[in-house]
Amino acid sequence: MKRTENGFTLIEVLVTLSILSFVGIIAWSVFFQGYNFSQKAISKNTMIQETNLLITNLKKVHQTLIVYEIKSENCEIKVTNLKTNPKQTQIFNHPAICFKILEINAVPGSGPKTVKPNNKLNDGSLNDVSLKINASEKNNPQNSITQDTFLYRMKGADYQ
Template sequence: MKKRLDQQGFTLIELLAALVLFTIFGSVIWGLFFQSLKYNDAEVSKNQLQQETNLILSTIQQMHTSSTITSIESTGSTLLIISDKGEFPFNKDNVLYQINEPINLPNKEFHLVLTLSSTENSSIQLETETTFSKLK
């Protein structure tokens, strides 16, 4: 039998080396993908807390300017603003509301420390400190 020396193809060592490199590369890409998903979820939660805070502060400012707020209370998953025009509750399933202390008004000026926390990730928290004033 005559042996052919010009055979082309991959050796078993070359295939195994390619498989190892592909596995390492795939593992790195897989890890980066899931890490980016985790960071994306955290940023989405922070953004939602910021939007909720902006809505609450805007509502309090409008109510403080146009009517008389009698109290602001928080009970974990609900923030309740009571004014002479009615009650305005804020409640979301994935947000915990906390204020520095229950605020009993009417005052022309009051200080508010509002903390919103994500129930999905306890390390995500947004604290806002502000003072509301009325000129009249």
């Protein structure tokens, strides 16, 4: 009697399933690792853009006010115009990003610091301000960026 058997044995099916499972797990983990990296990159880009917008607004404040106080608390940066009565405060914040001043003029701390941009220093230059600003996600503080900036007034411009 001659037997012609067609088909797969149970061992062949199990080996094939285990190989496919292994390849599937590797592909799945690579996909999710790429997705997580992409989400972190998007988040960092958003933080950089929002911090650049904050810096632009702070430069505008520095160039227009005579004397002001700057400080950071509770994930926001506050600038108070000390020339108005009552004092007017501008608050710079974001619903998903925590802003914090790390240094003002190379002095660690978040303020308050009184700034008089029109006051001339000993070398004749105007009172410029250097800031180190940290931005981090509120729901994931480990994901953060730090930017250094310099608030200045243009030489020869009349800001009175």
